[in-house]
Amino acid sequence: MKRARQTAGATALHSSCEDLGVEISDLSARLRFKPADAQIWLETERMMMVHLSAFTSLRRELIDTLGTQGARRLLIRMGQASGATDAQIARRARSSDDPAAIFMAGPRLHAIEGMVRAEPLDFHVDAETGVHTGEWIWRNSIEVDAHLAAFGPSSEPVCWHMIGYASAYTSAFMGRPIIYREVECRAMGAPNCRIIGKPVHDWDEESDEDLHTGIDLDVLGTCDEWSEGASGNDEPDRLVGQSSDFAGMMHRIAMVAPTDATVLLMGEPGSGKKSAARLIHQRSARARKPFVVMNCAAWQGEALDIELFGTERGPNGSPRQGRLERAHGGTLFLEDIHCLDVRAQSKLLRALQEKTVERVGSSQPRTINVRLLASANARLLDARRAGQFREDLYYRIATMPIPIPPLARTARRPSAAHPAFHPQVRAPLPQDHPGAVQRRRRVPQHARLSGQYRRAGKHSRTRGDHDPGRTAAGDDAPVVTARRTGSRVLCPVEPWSPDPAPARGRQRSRNGSVRQSARQ
């Protein structure tokens, strides 16, 4: 493992980010002002400026009206909405192959939005195991300024909006629930705020109450599909194409959509399988019911069981629905179903046959009424031939296979207010081939964050222990590691290839650890 040591304070930290290719200018260039029309755009998101004094008044009113916990909950939810939206912007804005560089777009966007400057102390990206850990220093938090102006010093952390942002951004980016917790806050007298993040299941129980106050776990758990709709554009996706293959695909979709048949969408990454699935749902009798998406490559083991089937005892001790239950009455779209291991295949098959689910920790069957759509690529056929994918499940999901041609193009119907209709705004809409966009999106989705939290007891450090100068010391040297792999058992990162042999070659060549350090 390559690990870097920080040798200076804040300036060096900033340099280390630039060393990673993490700059801010590529993002700030996406901020467009159109004052004559009262519009500010950050990429394709309309923004607004709010005075600190107004934010302070709002915060005071919220706390006076709703109480501390109520105000905290509301601001966390606001932050979650911002974080999930910025995860989409980050994916579109950054084309790097380095997951860490793409991830860093979020903290940089947070700075552009005037909220906080985030500097990594210990930040691990692991594509193979899908776990994220991070420890960050927050400087210049505007929430601290607002809280101090309204109420003076606090006995507990006050950066609620920002902690919601960090949790939702990371969860949406990784496709799994990650929770950030503020362990020091400048409003409490610390030199700066400090946050720690890791997968929700890795937090110990004693911190549950503190962790989950206000965090909407259901939102984090469904960030993938939730953030898809965060743009507020409810127009159905359009699939655009001209080839005969495309016409054949659309004909099959038109035929199968009104039925309740299970549909298997086969195609390479970026071909628009999710858009096709959404179109089938929108043209079915279930259109007004939930359309729930789950990427099977993002989950493994018990976490996958909990996500798919639910649990009687969630992280905060309360029952939690799995995605099968949440799709009740509607449609469940399982992306990359070939990534399910055999054990999960068996449980899914039983659920489909019996139309019931049993949550983890319960033997009580719960009735479900779900239409299943699934997507896969050629690896499904390889897995089936190799005995790694159950024949009975294959035939159940492949009753109506629809090949998605490689050049099928997905595009959202632009609205009249869309900046694309205002050339003077020159908002940099993604112009790349959608396949390339999809591939970029897959990098963070598969660049699951992992690693061991560097040492125990860090978050028990007293606030006086930390100051900017101390980051220069060995123990607190910032460490940014990123590991990306194409070799994990079930779902490689590299683009789909019709020829499995060269794909495996690339897989091997990408295998291993690509770790990057904050600073040498």
Ligand SMILES: [Zn+2]
């Ligand atoms: Zn704070």
